[in-house]
Amino acid sequence: MKILYHILLIFLIGFFSSTFLFVLSPIDYDDSIVIDEPEEKPELTLSLEGENNLENPTNIVIKHTTNKQMSLTNLPSNIFTTIIYKGEEIISSDTFNLSETTITINDNDIIIDIDNDLTTTLNISQEKLNLKDGSYKIVLTSNLISNTENNSIDINVKYDSGFVYYEATNDNKLGLMGLTIYYPDIEKKAIIPVTRFITKELSLNKQVLNELQQTPKDRSLIKVVDDVNYCIYKDSYVYIDIPASNENYNSATDGPLVFSTITKAFYQMDKYLSLDYIRYTVDKARIDEYFGGIKIGSDIERKVIPKIYLGYKLDDRMYLTDIDLTDIDLNTDIQTISNKILEYYTTNVPNNYYSPFVQGLEIKNTTLNGDNLILNFNDTLLTTFEDDQNKKKFLVDSLIYTFTSLNNVKSISIQADGKPVENFIDEKDITGILTAPWFINPENI
Template sequence: MRAFFNIVIIGLIGLLSSTYLFNLSPVDYKGTIEIETPVEESTLSLEVEEDKILNPESITIKHTASKEEVIKIVSNSIFNVDIYKDNKLVKSNIDNLEPVSPSIDATISVNKDNPIITAVNIAQKNLGLEDGVYKFVFNSNIIADIDKASVSVTVTYDTAGNYYPAVNTAPAGTKGLTLYFPTKNADTLIPVTRFVVEDKSITRMAIEQLQNGPLSKELISVIKDVTNTTYNNGNVVIDLPSSYTAYNTGSTGAVLAYESFVKTIFAVDRYWPIHSVTFTVDRKNVDTYFHGMSREAINYLPNIKRNYLLYLAHKADNRYYLFEYQLSPEEIGIAENDSIEMKARKIFDAYSNTDIEYGISPVPKTVTLNNVSLQGRTLILDFNKDFLNVYEDKNDLRHMMVESFLYTFTTIPGVDSIKITAENKEITDFIDVLDTTKILYPPEFINP
């Protein structure tokens, strides 16, 4: 018996140590272990075309993603909005501002080339807000990542601001002098036209009016003591006293004084030819002045027309003024061999892309430029249909926008006038007292 057991054990050892393959039935672990596969992080984020807007009717916000994503709508409003004024919450969780509510449980595909574009109604009347500056925080209901689910925009409602259109003729018996005054914060110079009775040399009158200062409390004068102003065959000499040191101290004040003198005198060339400006001190030529400006800048500075100026709006004392902002051709992408039409497109884009604290674009972002063409020296600007609806109740702001186009686009070499259309059709009854079906030229006297 013992021998039999030994044989069985030896047989089992041999069997288990052999290379024979067994087909064992697999164990079904289904339902007993949950394996979580990491879900790739969503790339959804928000974009707005501008972060500061004036008197808007609506704003367009985009949901974008760097990869293909399918979004399921779980709310009847894509955004809710929180509104702050002076860092205090004045309205919260406002929803249903979209013109069309999305369908709940609907799915939308979004990727880099196909964003979700939503128009949100933020008209002042619709929200019941007073004039003022507000911070709007738009919160997306379809982005889970709270760090990406909101975007803020500064919104200014300013129904009290008015614009006084430029004019082409001076009142009888007067001369129109365009004077350049700095803003209260010394950010830039604002051109203001003043009509005065001619009682002496026009160049001397212009300097005296600079000394008299602006009427607006939010503009200032940096021109004080001047010994004499002489005009000789188109060359103007401004003599300054050495006893008045403010022109030569402080870089900002010195530059503003210099530019105020120069721009104001060059604007006199509508009446007299102005070829150059020279500054003397105590009737002597100097090699440097105005806080380090070179001899070339202060002696026989030539009157050369400046190109590529963008006319933006500045508000002072409840009034809007247009002012010039020098564009850098390199920064906005203008090349020497660009056509005039291409230059015009790049300058139009600058209305949206120029962000300065002291200037507001007079062109709402809903306005787009469909086409540009040149006929002779007239630039034809064709806009989208939204152009016809901007500033519906503010005829003066429409005037401001069109005059900005007039002053801006005629600083392109080869352009002296513009014509505006919308969807290739003439624009009628758009602005009172201005026939927009005709070719338009920049008015002579800005900001009267």
């Protein structure tokens, strides 16, 4: 019992002595276990008023917002740096003075807080940015924010200033001869067909060459063909001899343009004469390569290649121009081929070209009836263009030329939800069978 008594006594003494020391200790244990939260730092972020998918925008409003009061001093002359993309290509990476908001830049602070933002109005109109019609991504990066995770805003824009389109025709203008001639645009980015109505004064092959050497009426187009040594047509052949003295004919820039404009223009002779081959010589000699690297050692055979006809806008006029579709398997069924062409119309349009298709317009199915291809659209066709006759004519001509470029298609019919489309183009009936007109992009309007 004594042992238990002493053990209990020692325990009680230890317990009360430790508690007594804790209570009377000069250390404030309550304060020692409190951890202060770090002070919140002011941070700038960007916000855009409204949507970031815009069509034909003018001004947009961007705000610098903050979570806590802060002062901004010595603002840069350009608050935003602008980069403009068309697809994956950077069109411009300059710093534009887009701001429509007047901000006094001096030594005084600009105070912003949760309730008072720094608001900037920016002009991203087509005229201000000097952009052509088309779809772009504009990336606006703030020069006030260093954190790359929140210092920029992406805006997707589409500019459409409208256009004039002169539809293809079979009317040969009071009995004149229609010759389709090809010219590069002034920037040498495309080759455009135009039909010129003339009084025939020379043999057909020499007349074609003569027209290629004339300056086009549209000053947005240029001629690249000058003198040749001779041009002869015989037995479905055209023989063209090029002077080596003209260095432009073999330059890397102009050579391919010269070759394409001559070749394409002479292929159009088949409206009047049979043409199967073009033979090029240089000062009467057969040469393996010329025109900036194009192989001409063998005769150039005229082949039937599927094409897509897209738009190319020069000033306010829209031209149809053709692009070869070399990756289409013509051994597949017509629906597969049509779907492939539709991909080009909707997703594979090259830069600076225009598709007549708009968002929501689809070809539901195609049917080949003999050599007539029936294109059955969804009902978006009936409403999407409203009363824009230029866009309607552009669409119809593009469809006709594109699908009749297929070897087994001679004509098309256009339907919407399985029914013929009535009253689509003023004073023109498209409810029946449509064949490709002879004369594309008439020059003499």
